[in-house]
Amino acid sequence: MIEVRDLHKAFGKVKAVDGVGFSAADGQITGLLGPNGAGKTTSLRMLYTLMKPDRGQVLVDGIDANVDPAGVRRRLGVLPDSRGLYKRLTSRENIRYFGQLHGMDDALIAQRTEALSRALEMGDIIDRRTEGFSQGQRVKTAIARALVHDPRNVILDEPTNGLDVMATRAMRRFLLQLRAEGRCVLFSSHIMQEVAALCDRIVIIARGQVVAEGTPDELRAQTGESNLEDAFVKAIGTEEGLMA
Numbered sequence: 001m002i003e004v005r006d007l008h009k010a011f012g013k014v015k016a017v018d019g020v021g022f023s024a025a026d027g028q029i030t031g032l033l034g035p036n037g038a039g040k041t042t043s044l045r046m047l048y049t050l051m052k053p054d055r056g057q058v059l060v061d062g063i064d065a066n067v068d069p070a071g072v073r074r075r076l077g078v079l080p081d082s083r084g085l086y087k088r089l090t091s092r093e094n095i096r097y098f099g100q101l102h103g104m105d106d107a108l109i110a111q112r113t114e115a116l117s118r119a120l121e122m123g124d125i126i127d128r129r130t131e132g133f134s135q136g137q138r139v140k141t142a143i144a145r146a147l148v149h150d151p152r153n154v155i156l157d158e159p160t161n162g163l164d165v166m167a168t169r170a171m172r173r174f175l176l177q178l179r180a181e182g183r184c185v186l187f188s189s190h191i192m193q194e195v196a197a198l199c200d201r202i203v204i205i206a207r208g209q210v211v212a213e214g215t216p217d218e219l220r221a222q223t224g225e226s227n228l229e230d231a232f233v234k235a236i237g238t239e240e241g242l243m244a
């Protein structure tokens with residue numbers, strides 16, 4: 001369970017995040033949808049404790065990120081916007097290294113790696129050095145690495161960025177599996193079809209603020225639009241930056 005209250009972050013004169021608040025429940029996929037520059041990445045960075053908010057509160061499973069950031073990090077698996085891998089290491093070694101950072105023992109790491117490799121269909125890449133990996137192969141490795149410690153809450157920043165249709169479909173299946181396991185899944189996207197296809201709840205963010213929030217049906221009702229795409233455009237006030 002992730003709760004964000006009244007988050008603020010400015011870079012000089014740019015108010016990147018200007019009072020964002022929302023919650024993401026367990027066993028649901030929550031989508032943070034907004035055009036380029038809306039403040040999605042900045043909100044997520046504060047959420048996973050990479051960046052300190054100017055103001056506001058982040059709670060993960062009731063733990064306050066200001067009070068116990070390490071406790072929050074333990075409960076989160078994060079696919080950040082930059083997927084930097086150690087390119088001299090194989091995929092498996094990248095995953096193992098993260099497991100070791102979390103203090104896991106070798107047997108548990110091996111067991112989790114096996115399960116994630118199967119779920120993400122990584123059999124052909126798991127023992128290859130990541131140098132030269134395709135975008136899809138890099139994302140799979142970065143996700144497996146992020147989930148090695150079996151976190152209840154999973155945050156993914158634009159997880160399908162740069163993926164082809166098949167890889168995108170595989171990613172969707174994987175996110176649905178995380179939901180079926182009862183996890184709290186929160187991801188950001190500027191592609192409304194992506195969010196519409198997957199999310200139980202959608203938080204629409206524009207100019208650093210939440211402009212609408214709810215299930216797809218609630219958003220249609222709030223905006224008076226029967227088509228979800230029109231509802232998004234109406235909530236945001238412009239089509240700019242929202243297309244793939």
Ligand SMILES: Nc1ncnc2c1ncn2[C@@H]1O[C@H](COP(=O)(O)OP(=O)(O)OP(=O)(O)O)[C@@H](O)[C@H]1O
Nearest residue numbers: 011014016034035036037038039040041042043190
């Ligand atoms: N480190 C930074 N320094 C200065 N400005 C920043 C920084 N990070 C973000 N910004 C600015 O804050 C605003 C929000 O950016 P952010 O990356 O959070 O948007 P986003 O919704 O994730 O967009 P995108 O879909 O393009 O990734 C933008 O105007 C951006 O230029």
